[in-house]
Amino acid sequence: MPIFKIHHITKYEYDRPVKESFNEIKIYPFICAEQETLSHEIVISNHPEVFVFTDYWGNKTGSFNLLPLHRKLTIESKLLIRTTATSELQINFQTGFLQLADEVNNQLQLLELSIPDNIIQQTAINEIAATICSEGDSVATVTERCAAHIFTCFSYIKGITNIETTVDEILEHRSGVCQDFAHLMLQILRTLHIPSRYVSGYICPNKNGLRGEGATHAWVEAYIPGYGWAGIDPTNNIWVTNNHLKLSVGKHFADCTPAKGTFKGLARQKLSVYVSIGYEDGHVFEEVNNVQMDSLSAKEPAPISSIDIDHQQQQQQQQ
Structure with missing residues (x-):
């Protein structure tokens, strides 16, 4: 049962002061039998009160409002977690579509x-x-073949897709990253009437050659009759065991966005995301993503004196 130390920092920077930044965060570990949270600390700029609730999909979710003027918003998560799932698969390969x-x-x-x-x-x-x-x-056999097809027939290439890339565009590109492959697999499985959900989290393979070590990651859970939800990772063509850490689930990525919200003001914004994963052997993997975000220019006229602008942690789950 490996233990991982996760450090995840989301930082928004604005070129002029903004206010009333209302945000929703889904950076809490998903509550399930396959993982155990040993400790978790979340630190937010100016220490606003965080209201915690469970959303429709069963995700632990926090919301807060940073009212004063500010030019930076930092959301820092320090997590110590143990994965309790076995490394030996016990998925039911017998049950079919009638069940x-x-x-x-x-x-x-x-x-x-x-x-x-x-x-x-x-x-x-x-x-x-x-x-x-x-x-x-x-059902399990078909699910496994679906992941293998995506892994074999679609190329893993960063930078050619973004958070708004559709399944239609993925089919045209024949390539993408983990978020794209998860959405493609969902469409295929649901076409076959297999219930499936998007999963957001981290992957911790510790230098064993899997794509996405030490970074935010996305995969799929398929519902297997007589078994329940089974995680499968089309980016790496593997069933999920104890090296994937789950944060949230939903119908699509939009249901699992680690941080999203709005602020009042007219400002250019910059988003950077830092993730590090520490392993039991002392190895630490670090990754920093600087994300290009669209925002209003100071020269653009404002129809009202105070403007709500969406700012989402819409950096694509690249790994």
Whole structure:
């Protein structure tokens, strides 16, 4: 049962003072049997009071409002966590789609997570689905083939997609990063009526060759009848065991955004994200992302004296 030390800093900087920065954060570990939080400290600029609640998807969520004028907002998370999942897979490869249909029909949220989005290139998705699913296949087998298809047929390339990239565009690029592959896999699985959800977290492979070591990461959980939610990582073509740390789940990335909110003011903003993961052997991996963000220019006219501007931690989950 490995223990990891996670240090995650989100920093917004503004070229002039802003105020009333209202934010929502999802940087708390997801409460589940596969991981145990040993300690967790969150430090926010000016120490605002944080209201904590559980959202629709079961994510622990915090909200706060930084009222005074400020030119910087820092959200710092210091987490010590133990993964308790076994490294030996025990996924049920026997149960099929008839049993899945029975379980989905009795659970509204499973039904919601089994409906694909409306996209332009659904025909291409249907063709992929047809190649990975045959009559009599188990749900776990089809899920595994889906991850393998994405890993084999799509290239892992940073910088050619962003947080607004659609599944249609991913199909055109035939490439992307973990966030893109997760969204593509969700569309394929849901086309096959397999309930599936987006997962946001960290990956901690400790130099074993997996993509995304020591960084924010995204993968998928598929619902396997007779078993429950099973994590699978199409970026690395593996089932999730005890090297993935889960923060939040949802229908898409928008449900799992680590930090998002609004502020009042007219300012250019800069976002930087720092993540470090310390392993039991003393090895530490660090990563810094500087994110280009759109914002209003000081020369642009303001229709009112105070403007609400969305600022989201919309840096793509690159790994």
